[in-house]
Amino acid sequence: MTENIKVAYWPGCVSRGFTPELHGSMAIVAEKLGWELVELDRANCCGAGVIAEHNQELADTLNARTFALAQQTGLAMMNICSTCQGAQSECQQRLDADSAYRAHINETLSGQGLAYEKGKDGFTNKNFLWLLVEDYGLDRLKEQVVRPLSGLRVGPFYGCYIVRPKERLGYGEFPDRDVYLEQVIEALGGTVVEYDGARKCCGFPVVTMNRDTSLRQAGTHVGDAIDAGADCLVTPCPLCHLNLDMQQPEAAKVVNRDLGLAVLHLPQLVGLALGAEPKDLGMGKHIASTRWVEERLTAGAPA
Numbered sequence: 001m002t003e004n005i006k007v008a009y010w011p012g013c014v015s016r017g018f019t020p021e022l023h024g025s026m027a028i029v030a031e032k033l034g035w036e037l038v039e040l041d042r043a044n045c046c047g048a049g050v051i052a053e054h055n056q057e058l059a060d061t062l063n064a065r066t067f068a069l070a071q072q073t074g075l076a077m078m079n080i081c082s083t084c085q086g087a088q089s090e091c092q093q094r095l096d097a098d099s100a101y102r103a104h105i106n107e108t109l110s111g112q113g114l115a116y117e118k119g120k121d122g123f124t125n126k127n128f129l130w131l132l133v134e135d136y137g138l139d140r141l142k143e144q145v146v147r148p149l150s151g152l153r154v155g156p157f158y159g160c161y162i163v164r165p166k167e168r169l170g171y172g173e174f175p176d177r178d179v180y181l182e183q184v185i186e187a188l189g190g191t192v193v194e195y196d197g198a199r200k201c202c203g204f205p206v207v208t209m210n211r212d213t214s215l216r217q218a219g220t221h222v223g224d225a226i227d228a229g230a231d232c233l234v235t236p237c238p239l240c241h242l243n244l245d246m247q248q249p250e251a252a253k254v255v256n257r258d259l260g261l262a263v264l265h266l267p268q269l270v271g272l273a274l275g276a277e278p279k280d281l282g283m284g285k286h287i288a289s290t291r292w293v294e295e296r297l298t299a300g301a302p303a
Contacts (some may be wrong), residue, residue, distance in 0.1 A: 003212050004034070004036075004085075004159040004249040005033070005034070005036070005076040005131065005135060005136055006033040006035070006036040006038065006075060006077050006167055007036075007076050007131070008022025008038050008039060008040055008070035008073045008075040008076065008077045008078070009026075009036070009037035009039045009040060009077075010040050010043050010070070010077055010078065010079045010084065010125075010127065010263055011023050011026070011039065011079075011080055011081075012046065012074065012080060012081040012083075012084045012144040012238070013045045013046075013078060014081060014238040014239060015080055015081065015238050018238065018246070019238045019242070020282065021265065021268070021285045021286075022079075022080060022151065022238050022239065022241070022265040022267060022268075022282075022286075023273050023280065023281050024281070025265055025267035025268045025271050025276075025281045025282060026080050026267045028030055028267070028271050028280060028281065029270050029271045029276075031234075031268045032144065032271070032274040032275070032276065033141075033144060033155050033274070035136075036080070038073050038075060040066065040069050040070060040073075042069060042075075043061050043065070043066040043069055043070075044065060044066060045062060046059070046063055046081075046083070046084040046087040046091075046224065047059030047062045047063065047087060048065070048084065048086060048087035048161075048270040049083075049205060050085065050128065052087060057105070057261075057297050059087070059096065060091045060094060060101075060105055061108050061109065062133060062276075063087065063088050063092070064091070064095060064102075064105045064106070064109060064116040065109055065112070065114055065116075066088070067088075067092065067095075067116045067123070067125070068109060068114035068115055068116045068117075069114065069119050070123070070125070071116065071117060071121070071123055072114075073184060074121060076124045076125070076126065077123070077124065077125040077126070078125075078126055078127070078128060078131050079125065079126075079127055079128070079238040080127070080128045080131075080236070080238070080265075080266075081127075081237060081238050081239070082127055082129075082158070082159055082161045082162035082236045082238075083159070083161045083167075084237075084241045085125070085126075085127045085161055085162055085171070085243050086160065086162065087161070087202070088125055089125070089168050089169055089170075090168060090245060091229025092125065093168055094221040095118065096118045096119075096123050097142055098226070099118075100111045101120065102116065103114045106303065113299075121167075121183075121246065124211070125235055125239065127162060128236065128267065129162070129180050129181065129236045129252050129266060130174070130180065130264060132180075132184060132270070133183060133184065133205055135229060138183055138184070138187045141184070141205070141270075142188075143187070144274055145187075145188055145189060145273045145274065146266075146273075146274060146275040146276070147272060147273055147275050147296075148188065148273065149185070149188045149190035149269070149272065149297065150187030150189050150190075150256055151191075151296055151299065152189075152190045152191065152231050152232070152293065152296045152297065153190070153191045153193045153229055153230050153231045153232075154185045154190045154191065154192060154193060154230065154231065154232055154233070154269065155193040155195055155198065155228065155230035155232070155233045155234070156181035156185065156192065156198050156233075156234060157181075157197070157198055157202070157221065157225075157233045157234065157237075157240060157244065157263070158181060158186045158198060158199050158235070158236070158237075159235060159236075159237040159239070160200075160201045160202075160205075160209065161237065162177070162236060162237070163177070163178045163199050165303045166178075168226050173192070178199065178265050181232075181236070181283065184266075184269075184270070185234065185269070187188075188269065188270065188272075188273035189227060189273065190273075191239040191297060193225065193228050193229055193230040193231065194228065195221075195224045195227070195228040196221075196224045197220065197221030197225070197227045200217070200221065201217060202217060202218055202221065202235075202237075202239070202240040202244055203215065203216070203217030203218045203243050204239045204240060204242060204243040205255065207243065207247075209275065210266065212254060214243065215243075215247060215250050215251040215253075215254040215255075216254050216255060216257065217243075218244050218247055218253050219248075219251030219252060219255030219257075220255060220259050221244065222244060222251065222259045222263075223255055223257055223259060225261060226259065230259060230261065230298055231260040231262070231293060232264055232290070232292075232293050233261060233262070233263045233264065234263075234264045234266055234268075234269045235242075235263065235264075235265065235266065236265075236266045238265065241263055241265060243264065245262075245263040245265045245283075245286050245287050245288050246287050248260075248261070248263070248287055248288045249287065257271060259288070260288055260289065260294065261287065261288055262288050262292060262293050263288060263294070264283070264284065264290070264291040267281075268281045268282070268283060272293075272297060278290065278294050279286070279291075279298075294296075
């Protein structure tokens, strides 16, 4: 457990574009937990999907650049996007395994005075979820809760990139990473809802190639969570959030049923338990209304 959290912070592209409420919520949570986020404001897209599929070396160069920027701070790196986590973990594995390839990538970066160094200062890159559980600790998190999520039934939604492949994502050292969301929900006082889609793909990676399949996946997961009695979903991935929340009205048409389930970013859920107001956490920016979540919290609040 780390006494004081100070990290090189990579917010990713989506949290500063499509889902600014995620970026803002992370800032609120960091302040409440006493974390210092040194933002990597010159960092670039991780290249997941489009870039990586067409030019793997370019994607690796982009991520090596971000790693190098983080290493210049002398700090571990934190991201708030599990898709970034997956893409960057894959890249780091490739760079660390092949010194010649790493040197080739660093030659490209040399014009900017940057180089990624394997193992420098024990460099790590962790998703906020991992850092919260492993470095900050669930017991400390419980101590900070001022608005327990009592009566709120929360379905975890991991998505793909933070649960597989396990050998690349550190499950040998941390075998419980695929139940961290459940642990955090319970630490915040909420009730975990088990349903079939929690660790399946949200459908976002195929949305431009097969929209119907993508929307059907999203609609099925949301429907399964509703049928299991969830009041909301929570995800550490803003791309999952886009497909489960922004696309939810279209997904409802594809699966031919009413949906309307709130989908929260992980920092939003944490922020609520730490006493932040829903408006400040940007919950009004969602497509699927979060009003039911707010009503649950109000109903469960002490008089």
